[in-house]
Amino acid sequence: MRFDMEREPLGVATEVVHLSSLKRWSQISPTQQVIDYSATGETPKYNVSPFPYSLDLNRKVILWVGDISTLQVDAIVNSTNESLSDSNPVSDKIFSKAGSQLKEELYSDVIECRTGEIRVTQGHALPARYIIHTVGPKYNIKYQSAAENTLHICYRSILQMCCEMNLRTVAFCVINSVKRNYPPEEGAHIALRTVRRFLEQFPDSLDHVIFALESHDIGIYEVLLPLYFPRSTYEEDIARWQLPVDIGGVDGEPIQVDRQIRIIDNPQHTLHPEDETIDLSGQLESSVNVGEHAFSQMQGDLDQQRLLGERPVSDPLSDIMVKEIQHQERYERLLRRAKSEDLSEISGIGCLYQSGVDRLGRPVVIFVGKWFPFNKINLDKALLYLIYLLDPIVKGDYVIAYFHTLTSNVNYPSFSWLREVYNVLPYKYKKNLKAFYIVHPTFWTKMMTWWFTTFMAPAIKQKVHSLPGVEYLYAAMAPDQLEIPAYITEYDMSINGLRYFQPEAPT
Incomplete structure (x- = not known):
């Protein structure tokens, strides 16, 4: 089945392409070719x-042949080189239609992009709001x-x-470049399965x-x-034979x-989740670049096994390490954004700040x-400001005092947002938090807690x-270490009086 009806003749100027004019994958009829694999005896x-x-x-999926620079979408992808100056048909169209401001932004603000990383610029004269370069x-x-690892990271990072x-x-666009000798079919497998898994995990994100x-x-x-997005139960069934x-x-x-790091190699080692959890943040103080990281230097044996048709046995420890690395990579991307973006609209609110030290310093x-x-408020920037403020603090022990005084429904964060924040923050935030005090709690805070x-x-x-x-x-x-708004102390005196019983607070 082909999509000739949606092809555009070369050299013909196109208008802005709206998504409403494109067929969704669900609207394309499944293949009519009937293959009875069970009759062949093939397992x-x-x-x-x-x-x-x-x-x-x-x-959610659209397969389309055309000029990506004409699409009216939130973001388009530009596959380029490290100096962001690659000349290829897709990049050339993007730069031509975006105008000179795109080059100015790249050369003045972005400068370079290493293999496997992404950079975001404005869309400028394009119908798209942003361009994500990789x-x-x-x-x-x-x-x-x-x-393969690096290509997966490109797609996953863009989605994140x-x-x-x-x-x-x-x-x-197709990120795996023939100019860089990447086999097109192998690249398509990685692209499709990465997108599929992301949409499964975050169905409301895109x-x-x-x-x-x-x-x-x-x-x-x-x-x-x-194979990855079957349009019928029949396509789902035959994929059992056709998938790699x-x-x-x-x-x-x-x-x-075969390249997993073995953490538990001591026969006397015992598992204590609270006491023995390994904090990777100290070892991962910069984003993991697969092309340069030690993981990428241990390729020969595994690739030789692949050529010989050998299949390694799955090990759950590898999944843990991969997830930890990906989690750290995401946090570090957010930290870089937090240090570079203008967060004055959040910091100016004054709802989050450091106030002295407790009696243990x-x-x-x-x-x-x-x-x-x-x-x-912009919740994305709220998260970035939280990371900007707390990242240098949470390297050691710290405490949080939350004042719920005179709050209302407009102040209550959603459970989904709280879950997202908690999942984004690395282990050191939880490990080094020694106390979380909720002052003037209500029924809502008790239920939420x-x-x-x-x-x-x-x-x-x-x-x-x-x-x-x-x-x-x-x-x-000590009282002189606690800087809080006057309305909190006024409310406190109105309900508790000037002096009242002071039990020893937990630590």
Whole structure:
């Protein structure tokens, strides 16, 4: 099946292309070719397809042949080189239509982009709001695994960035470049399974993902897309034979079990989640670049096994390490943004700040609930400001005092946002938090605290303490170390009086 009806003749100027004019993958009829694999006696690779039929996911996907620079979407992808100056048909069209301001932004603000990383610029004169630039890997059979990892990271990082920036529609060009010797079919497998896994994990994050292809790539995607996004139970069934043996991990990432770091190699080692958890933040102080990281230097043995047809045995420890590295990479991307973006609109609110130290010399972070207008602020920037403020503090022990005084519904964050924040923050935030005081709690805070610490954060449950008044904090911190708004002390005196019983606060 071809998409000739949607091709555009070369050299013909096109108007802005709106998504409403493009067919969704769910609207393209499934293939009518009937293949009875069971009659051939060939054994399927999978008893059940790992990519089941989903009408909701198929409605999000668009396969289109055309000029990506004409699409009116939130973001388009530009596959380029490290100096952001690659000359290829897609990049040339993007730069031509975006105008000179794009080059000025790249040369003055971005400068370079390493392999596997991404950079975001404005769309300028393009219909798209943003351009996400990325550098795909060079391919060498000797270092095949490093190339596969890097290509996966390119696609995954773009999708995560769309989430972080609240972008609903993104158009991908083919990132794996033939100029860099990357086999087109192998690259398409990684692209499709990475997008599929992301949409499964975050079904509400994106409205549409467009694969904007040139004519020489469409044939590959027409064949492979039904394997990862089957449009019927029949396509789902035959995919059990047609899918490759290697379909990646939970995120679509390549699995290289032979390169895993063995953490538990001491026969006397015992597992104590609270006491023995390894904090990787000290070892991962910069983003992991697969092309340069030590992981990519250990390629030969595994790739030789692949050529010989050997299949490594799965090891759950590798999944843990991969997830930890990906989690750290995401946090470091957010930290870089937090240090570079203008966050004055959040810092000016004054709801989050450091206020002295407690009696053990630990920094005290103050959060004023009434000054947090949850429904009116940019939550992405709120998260960035939280990271900007706390990152240097959480390297050691610290405590938080949350004042729920005179808050209302407009100040209450949603459970989904709290969950996202908790999941983004690395382990050092939870480990080094020694106490979380809630002052002037209400029924809402008690219910929220119970739910959150029971289902989301049981590790910090014993660190959370509800206090009916400000003076209950004085056993843990001196009054001159506690800077709080006047309305809090006025309210406190109105309900508790000038002096009242001060029990020893928990630590």
